[in-house]
Amino acid sequence: MTLMKRISLIFRAKADKALDRAEDPRETLDYSYKRQLELLTKVRRGVADVATSRKRVELQGAQLKQQSDKLTEQAQKALSMGREDLAREALTRKSALTSQMSDLQAQQAQLQGEEEKLTLASQRLQAKVESFRTQKETIKAQYTAAEAQTRINEAFSGISEEMGDVGMAVQRAEDKTAQMQARAGAIDELIASGALDDASSINRGDDISRELEAMSSQSDVESELAALKAGSAPQALEQSDSTPPAQVEATPVSEPRKEEGQS
Amino acid sequence: MIVRILGEGQWTVTDEQLPTLNTLDAAVEAAVEAEDQSSFSNTLSALLDAVRTGGEPLPDESLEDSDLILPPSDATLEEVRELLNDDGLIPG
Numbered sequence: 039m040t041l042m043k044r045i046s047l048i049f050r051a052k053a054d055k056a057l058d059r060a061e062d063p064r065e066t067l068d069y070s071y072k073r074q075l076e077l078l079t080k081v082r083r084g085v086a087d088v089a090t091s092r093k094r095v096e097l098q099g100a101q102l103k104q105q106s107d108k109l110t111e112q113a114q115k116a117l118s119m120g121r122e123d124l125a126r127e128a129l130t131r132k133s134a135l136t137s138q139m140s141d142l143q144a145q146q147a148q149l150q151g152e153e154e155k156l157t158l159a160s161q162r163l164q165a166k167v168e169s170f171r172t173q174k175e176t177i178k179a180q181y182t183a184a185e186a187q188t189r190i191n192e193a194f195s196g197i198s199e200e201m202g203d204v205g206m207a208v209q210r211a212e213d214k215t216a217q218m219q220a221r222a223g224a225i226d227e228l229i230a231s232g233a234l235d236d237a238s239s240i241n242r243g244d245d246i247s248r249e250l251e252a253m254s255s256q257s258d259v260e261s262e263l264a265a266l267k268a269g270s271a272p273q274a275l276e277q278s279d280s281t282p283p284a285q286v287e288a289t290p291v292s293e294p295r296k297e298e299g300q301s
Numbered sequence: 302m303i304v305r306i307l308g309e310g311q312w313t314v315t316d317e318q319l320p321t322l323n324t325l326d327a328a329v330e331a332a333v334e335a336e337d338q339s340s341f342s343n344t345l346s347a348l349l350d351a352v353r354t355g356g357e358p359l360p361d362e363s364l365e366d367s368d369l370i371l372p373p374s375d376a377t378l379e380e381v382r383e384l385l386n387d388d389g390l391i392p393g
Contacts (some may be wrong), residue, residue, distance in 0.1 A: 040323060040367035041330040042383055049370055078373065101323070155308055162310055167362035196364030200303065207308045210373070210380075 053198035063190045067174040070194060075166045077201055077208075080161040080188050084208045091215045092149040099142045101229065106135045112246050119253055123225060128246050138225065145218050152211045161203045170197045303359065304352050305367035306374070312356030322369075323349055339379050351372050 109132040116124035173193045176187050303318065305311045314322065325348040332341035356360060359365065372381050 039370075040326045041333065041381075041385075042322075042326050042371050045307075045372065046305075046367055048385070050366065053366070158310075162361045166364060169362040169364055195366040199366045199370075203305065203307050207373075210308075237358050262314065286381040 040241065049199050049202050050195065052202055053195050063176050063187050067190060070197065071167070071171060071174060072234070074163070074170060074197060074201060077204060078167060079161055081156060081204055081208055083158060084211050085153060085156045088149055088153045088211055088215050092146060092153060093224070095142055095149060095218065096144045098222060098225050098229075099139060101145065102135050102139045102142065108130050109135070109246075112250060113252050115254075116246070119257070121249075121253070124246055124249060134254065138228075141221075142225070145221065148214065149218060152214055156211050159207045163200060165206050166200050167212055172178060220242065223253065229248060263283050302369065303365055303367045304356060304369045304371065306349055306352060306371045307376075308373040309353075310361070311359040311365070311367055312352050313359060314352060314356040317354045318351070321355070322348065322351055333377070333378060333381055336378060341378050341381075345372065345376065346374060 110126045113128040113132070116122075116128060158232040170193055173189075177189045177193070181189060302316065303311055304314055304322075326346065328344040329341065329348055332344050352371065354382050374386060378383075
């Protein structure tokens with residue numbers, strides 16, 4: 039027997055088993071409708087879960103991107119200061135992030151696919167549930183229990199196959215989402231532990247930025263000193279001299295703070 | 302004849318298309334038996350494509366059961382084996 043035939047027989051057997059549950063076939067209709075609505079709720083929840091998961095992965099991707107950009111800037115800065123060793127260190131850390139980022143992108147694409155599939159499944163089920171509800175009312179109004187049986191079988195087998203399909207789709211999406219969640223959790227932990235952002239944490243600062251800052255303040259001092267020695271100091275004084283008269287005119291009281299005293 | 306692709310929906314196919322589908326289906330089945338994942342993926346996607354392009358999609362609100370049911374496009378060998386096992390993947 040062919041593969042497709044075998045699968046369809048298994049689905050039918052499941053539907054028959056479900057149909058045997060009620061004594062009065064018309065009760066089966068109501069029972070089934072109730073289960074359809076439950077499944078519809080479950081699919082919608084499934085869509086929301088997958089979307090949440092996808093957003094989380096997107097957020098992590100954005101975080102990693104930010105860190106990676108920062109490392110690139112650090113590498114450029116380090117290189118411009120002649121510190122190839124520091125630039126190399128920054129780029130090494132960046133390459134570790136890059137593989138994480140491409141992994142996240144693949145996950146995001148997969149979740150996006152699941153989300154789309156489930157959304158379509160929920161639309162199909164919604165349409166079928168609606169049409170089942172209409173048929174159910176017609177069958178209940180027009181037929182006796184005995185007559186209704188065949189009609190019910192027809193409506194029921196169609197919807198129960200869809201329910202089996204959608205139920206399976208939700209299950210698969212849940213399994214995949216759970217796997218993604220576990221991996222996303224691992225990346226969160228990695229970020230929290232500082233293994234990834236040690237070099238690039240925005241708030242805390244890191245060894246590379248500290249070194250770059252130390253170097254840059256050192257070089258600021260050096261260049262200012264050099265400027266003073268070269269006699270460009272009078273020019274700086276000239277510039278600041280042009281402001282006090284204006285201030286004096288505007289405010290007769292003496293200024294408590296002078297700009298040039300700051301740096 | 303109505304064919305369902307799990308996770309995608311249902312299509313009506315004509316009797317003339319059946320021999321082609323049966324040949325492709327036999328290839329999928331052989332791959333399942335040989336436990337050959339890559340051959341399975343290729344033959345399954347050929348079979349699903351034949352249904353999608355050759356068949357006419359059934360409207361969403363139709364309540365007809367299918368004569369043939371096919372695994373989802375991203376199914377693994379393992380999943381198909383479970384599908385063929387009565388207590389397997391299908392809930393309820």
